[in-house]
Amino acid sequence: MKKLKSIKLLCLFVSLIILTSGLAACKGDSSKTDTTKPETIKGEAAKTEKKEVELTWLHCWCGGGAGFPQDQVNNPVAKKIRELTGITIKMESITIPETEKLNTMFASGVLPDFVYAPFWGSNDGEGKILVKAAQEGQILALDPYLDKYPNIKNNLHTFVSKEFLEFHLKRPELGGKTYFMLRTPASPEDLDNWGYGVFARGDILKALNIKPGEIDSSEKLYELLKKIKAGNFKDANGKPVFPGGTLHNGWDYRTYLYSWSDYYLSSYRKENDKIIHYLFSKDEEEKLMFMRKLMKEGLFDPEAFSNTDTMAKEKMAVGKLATVGCHAYSVVDQCKETLYKTNPEMKYEFLGPLKNKSGNIQTQVERKGASGGAVTFISATSKKAEDVLRFLDFMNSEEGQMLAYWGIEGVHYEIVNGKPKWLPEWKQKMDSDPNALRDSGIQIMREFILAYTKWPKPEEEKTEYDKWLEEVAARAPIVVIDKIGANALQEDWPKIQEFRDAVALVNYRDEFIRAIYVPTDEEALKILNAVRETYKKAGIDELTEYVAKKAAGRDDIGW
Numbered sequence: 001m002k003k004l005k006s007i008k009l010l011c012l013f014v015s016l017i018i019l020t021s022g023l024a025a026c027k028g029d030s031s032k033t034d035t036t037k038p039e040t041i042k043g044e045a046a047k048t049e050k051k052e053v054e055l056t057w058l059h060c061w062c063g064g065g066a067g068f069p070q071d072q073v074n075n076p077v078a079k080k081i082r083e084l085t086g087i088t089i090k091m092e093s094i095t096i097p098e099t100e101k102l103n104t105m106f107a108s109g110v111l112p113d114f115v116y117a118p119f120w121g122s123n124d125g126e127g128k129i130l131v132k133a134a135q136e137g138q139i140l141a142l143d144p145y146l147d148k149y150p151n152i153k154n155n156l157h158t159f160v161s162k163e164f165l166e167f168h169l170k171r172p173e174l175g176g177k178t179y180f181m182l183r184t185p186a187s188p189e190d191l192d193n194w195g196y197g198v199f200a201r202g203d204i205l206k207a208l209n210i211k212p213g214e215i216d217s218s219e220k221l222y223e224l225l226k227k228i229k230a231g232n233f234k235d236a237n238g239k240p241v242f243p244g245g246t247l248h249n250g251w252d253y254r255t256y257l258y259s260w261s262d263y264y265l266s267s268y269r270k271e272n273d274k275i276i277h278y279l280f281s282k283d284e285e286e287k288l289m290f291m292r293k294l295m296k297e298g299l300f301d302p303e304a305f306s307n308t309d310t311m312a313k314e315k316m317a318v319g320k321l322a323t324v325g326c327h328a329y330s331v332v333d334q335c336k337e338t339l340y341k342t343n344p345e346m347k348y349e350f351l352g353p354l355k356n357k358s359g360n361i362q363t364q365v366e367r368k369g370a371s372g373g374a375v376t377f378i379s380a381t382s383k384k385a386e387d388v389l390r391f392l393d394f395m396n397s398e399e400g401q402m403l404a405y406w407g408i409e410g411v412h413y414e415i416v417n418g419k420p421k422w423l424p425e426w427k428q429k430m431d432s433d434p435n436a437l438r439d440s441g442i443q444i445m446r447e448f449i450l451a452y453t454k455w456p457k458p459e460e461e462k463t464e465y466d467k468w469l470e471e472v473a474a475r476a477p478i479v480v481i482d483k484i485g486a487n488a489l490q491e492d493w494p495k496i497q498e499f500r501d502a503v504a505l506v507n508y509r510d511e512f513i514r515a516i517y518v519p520t521d522e523e524a525l526k527i528l529n530a531v532r533e534t535y536k537k538a539g540i541d542e543l544t545e546y547v548a549k550k551a552a553g554r555d556d557i558g559w
Contacts, residue, residue, distance in 0.1 A: 038186065038453040038454070038455065041398050041401050041402065041405075041453070042398050043150065043151045043154060043396065043397045043398055044151075044397055044398070044399075045085075045151065045393055045394040045397040045399060045400065048148075048386075048390050048393075050084075050085060050086045051086045051387075052086040052088075053086060053087055053088070053384060053387045054087075054088045054089075054090055055087060055088070055089050055090065055113045055114065055384055055387060055388055055391060056090050056092065056112035056113045056114075057089050057090065057091050057092065057112055057113065057114055057115070057116070058092045058093075058094070058101075058105075058111075058112045058114075058115045058116065058117075059091060059092065059093045059094070059116050059447070060094055060098050060101050060102060060115055060116060060117040060118075060126075061093075061094070061098060061116065061117065061118060061374065062094060062095070062096075062097065062098060062248050062249070062309050063247075063248070063309050063330075063333075064093050064094070064116075065091075065093025065094070065095075066333065067438060067443055067444055067447075068091050068093065068438075068444060069438055069439045069440070069441045069443075069444060070435075070439050071439070072089070072090065072091050073088055073090070075439060075440055075441035076407065076408055076411060076412075076440055076441055077403055077404075077407055077408065077440060077441030077442050077445055078441045080403060080408055081391075081394070081400075081403065081445075084394070084399070085390065085391060085394050087387060087390070087391045087394075089391070091444070092112065095308065095309055095310065096308075097249060098117060098118055098125075098126050099125060099126055099129060102117060102126055102129045102130065102133075103129060106129065106132075106133045106136075106138055109138070109381070111138065111379035111381060111382070112379065112382075113378065113379060113382040113384050113385070113387075113388050114376060114377065114378045114379065114382070114388045115376065115377055115379070116374055116375070116376050116447060117130065117374065117375060117377070118372075118373075118374060118375075119168070119169075119180060119182065119372060119373065119374070119375040120372035120373075121164075121168050121372060122167070122168040122169075122171050123168075123487075123500065127168060127372075130179075130180065130375070130377065131171065131173065131174065134174055134177075134179040134180075134377075135173055135174070137380055138379070138380055138381070139179045139180075139377045139378070139379070139380055140179070140377070140378040140379065140380045140382070140385055141177040141178065141179055142177075142178045142179065142181070142378070142389075143177055143178050145385075145386075145389050146178070148389075149389050149390070149392070149393035150393070151392075151393045151394075151396035151397045151400075152181070152389065152392055152393050152396055152450065154396075155186075155396045155449075155450040155451040156178070156181055156450055157169070157181075157182060157184065158184065158186060158450075158451045159184045159185050159186060159187060159188070159190075159369055159370055159451065160182060160184055160369050160370045160371075161367040161368060161369030161370060161371045162369065162484075163367065163371065163484050163485060163488050164182075164367075164369070164370065164371040164372065166488075167487075167488050167491055168372075169182060171491075179377055180375040180376070180377050181375060181376045181377070181392070181450055182370065182372075182373055182374070182375050182450075183373055183374045183375070183376065183447070183449070183450055183452065184370035184373060184450070184451060184452075185370060185451070185452060185453070186451040186452060186453040187453070188368070188480070189454070190452060190453045190454050191366055191478055191480075193364055193472075193473040193476070193477065193478050194327035194328065194329060194364060195327050195328030195329070195350065195364075195469065195472035195473055195476060196252065196255055196326070196327045196328075196363075196364060196476075197255050197258075197325070197327070197328075197350055197351060197352060197353055197354065197362075197472075197476065198215075198221060198244075198255050198256060198323050198324070198325045198351045198352070198354070199323065199324050199325075199326070199328070199331050199348035199349060199350055199351065200212065200215075200224070200322060200323045200348060200349055200351050201233075201241075201319055201322050201323070201346045201347075201348055201349075202345065202346065202347045202348065202349045203345045203346050204228060204231070204233050204241075204322050205349060207231065207233070208224075208227050208228070208231065210224065210227075212349045212350055212351050212352070213351075213352065215351040215352055215354070216352045216353065216354055216355050216361075217259050217354055217355055218256060218257060218258060218259035218260070218290060218354065219259065221244075221256060221323075221351065221354065222290070222293070222294070222299070224243075224323070224351075225243040225244050225294065225299040225300075225322075225323065226243075226297070226299065228241070228243040228299075228322045228323070229243045229297075229298060229299055233322055235318045235319045235320045236317075236318040236319050236339065236342055236343045236346070237318050239318075239320070241319065241320055241321065241322040242300065242301040242315075242320060242321055242322065243298075243299045243300070243322050243323065244256060244294060244299055244300040244301065244304075244321070244322070244323050244324075244325075245300060245301035245304050245315065245320075245321035245323070245324055245325075246301070246304045246305075246307065246312070246321075246324060246325050246326065247307065247309075247312040247316070247324065247326050247330060247334070248307050248308060248309040248311070248312045249305065249306075249307065250304050250305035250307070250513065251325075251326060252325045252326050252327070253291065253304060253305075253325055254325070255325035255326070255354075256290075256291070256294070256325050257287045257290060257291070258352075258353075258354040258355070258356055258362035259354060259355065259356065259357070260283040260286055260287050260290075260356075260357060261356045261357065261362050262356045262357045262358055262360075262362075263356070263358075263360070263365045263479055263481060264278075264365070264558075264559065265365070265367065265481060265483060265484075265485035265486070265558035265559065266485040266486035266487045266558065266559055267486075267487055268486045268487070268544065268547060268559050269281050269283075269559055270559045275486075275544055275547065275548035275551070275559070276544060277535065277540050277543075277544050279508065279531065279532055279535055279540075280532060280540075283357075284512075284528060285525065285528065288512060288515055288516065288524055288525075288528060289521065289524075291516045292515075292516055292521065292524060295516055295517065301315070301320075301321065305513045305516075312334070313334060313338075316331075316334040316335055316338070316339060317334070317335070317338035317339055318338075318339065319339050319343060319346040323351070324348070328350065328468070328469050328472040328473075329469065331348050332465045332468070332469065335347070335348065336434050336465060337434055337435070350471075350472045350475060350476075353475055353476045361475075361476055362476075363476040363477065363478065363479055364476070364478045364479070365478075365479050365480075365481060366478055366479070366480050366481070367480070367481060367482070367483070367485070367558075368480060368481075368482040371485075374447070376392070376448070376450075391448070392448055392450075395445060395448040395449060396448070396449060396450055396451075400445075400448075400449075401449055402420070403442070403445060404442065404445035404446045404448065404449055405420075405442070405446065405455060406420045406422075406442070407426075407440055407441075407442045410423075411423070411426070412426045412440065412442065413426070420455075422461065427461070431463070481558055482556075483556050483557060483558030484556055484557055484558065485557075485558055486547055486551060486557050486558065486559055489546075489547045489550040489551060489557070490543055490546065490547050493543055493546045493547075495539060495542070495543070496543070498538075498539070499538050499539050499540070499543055502534070502537065502538035502539070503534060503535055503538045506531055506534050506535075508531055511527050511528070511530075511531050512528070514527060515527040515528055
């Protein structure tokens with residue numbers, strides 16, 4: 001699942017991580033039976049001087065701006081925070097890929113005071129860029145400040161896998177220093193089930209007399225796409241639909257390929273009792289040929305891999321995509337204010353779940369402890385670093401978290417029998433206006449909570465979207481694997497840096513996508529094999545053998 005996310009996550013998140021995390025925080029949890037305050041909601045804000053200051057914050061996650069309140073500065077929660085701390089947050093979002101924004105930002109040396117960005121590993125994507133920036137002194141090391149800000153210290157990395165902490169967040173090149181604040185669940189019970197998969201417009205399934213659960217393999221999905229194409233279905237504007245598609249930047253085409261997936265934890269595979277790197281699995285060729293087939297037969301949005309966030313939203317707003325691969329929260333976020341209001345009959349339904357190579361449903365796989373997500377970091381050149389820390393410490397205090405989860409007492413909620421409860425008039429407003437929570441300033445503030453938790457939601461307070469998300473999660477429950485990903489074993493290989501340097505310019509995802517569009521299968525395989533050859537010359541066979549030997553005799557390694 002890490003890999004699934006990392007392509008991200010892929011997006012993210014997605015990826016509307018801002019909205020999704022907000023919804024997740026509201027999401028009910030059947031394992032919790034009352035609304036007693038979660039254990040992590042505690043702590044007084046650090047005793048620091050209050051002063052008026054404006055901080056710049058970049059939400060470096062595609063789609064994140066959708067969660068910004070219309071009035072960033074004078075919404076009720078922002079005003080309350082300013083009243084208590086003197087701090088005003090000026091928010092900025094992105095419309096280009098996260099890696100592009102980060103590279104541009106660090107190359108220019110012009111950074112906001114603090115940033116929220118994806119970090120799914122330190123060896124590729126955003127994480128690699130961030131680690132390099134930390135090594136170059138562009139990101140502030142937090143260690144000298146943590147004792148002064150107890151709520152940051154107490155909530156920092158409370159539920160992170162040992163593997164991710166050691167090999168990514170605090171990898172040796174960082175000298176043991178803490179640069180990144182990973183936002184994690186407070187406990188295993190707080191893990192978010194994103195509900196990854198393929199979703200199909202309900203009206204089309206109904207017209208074809210197909211039940212969502214019947215589509216449980218990539219091949220059956222292919223047959224469905226053909227029927228959709230033959231059916232000449234239209235979008236809300238009367239224009240032809242694309243049978244298959246994704247949101248921005250091809251996120252997440254891999255959901256169409258679940259039949260070649262499994263509960264993987266690493267880049268290595270165990271096939272026929274032999275350890276191989278995944279690039280050399282026949283699965284990669286079969287996945288490539290499957291995607292080429294979808295594209296060649298007109299079954300997939302030809303712009304899927306070049307969709308901007310805006311383009312994806314426009315397509316979702318009119319039901320242009322008969323099926324879409326992403327996660328359930330994004331479907332809700334993309335459609336609740338557009339398609340679902342104008343054409344409620346087009347509501348998307350969760351297909352399958354599709355089954356993987358092992359015959360199990362393909363679902364979200366998690367290690368015991370978070371292994372990636374969103375990090376917050378502070379610019380080393382910011383003159384307001386202490387104010388950023390002061391703000392984050394406040395948001396992770398009991399008072400700050402109550403503002404982020406519930407808003408203002410007497411305005412948004414009241415305490416009944418020791419428990420917070422929405423005020424009736426505010427609840428009515430949220431029910432009638434899906435943007436009320438966002439524009440109150442409550443939702444966005446949850447992004448600053450380092451160890452987020454879930455407040456059990458009474459059944460009577462759940463929206464139709466809450467119930468739908470729960471339904472998806474119940475059909476594809478999270479699988480937790482308490483093992484170390486095999487990639488961790490390669491870290492002390494003597495030639496690891498030499499290997500990484502040799503393959504640094506090869507972006508397999510980009511090459512895979514390029515191969516989807518070339519005229520012939522032979523040309524496509526040539527591209528795939530060129531990548532393999534680069535890895536072979538870099539020493540992948542020796543590295544794989546090294547990992548296999550280290551894993552031999554251990555039962556705690558996950559492939």
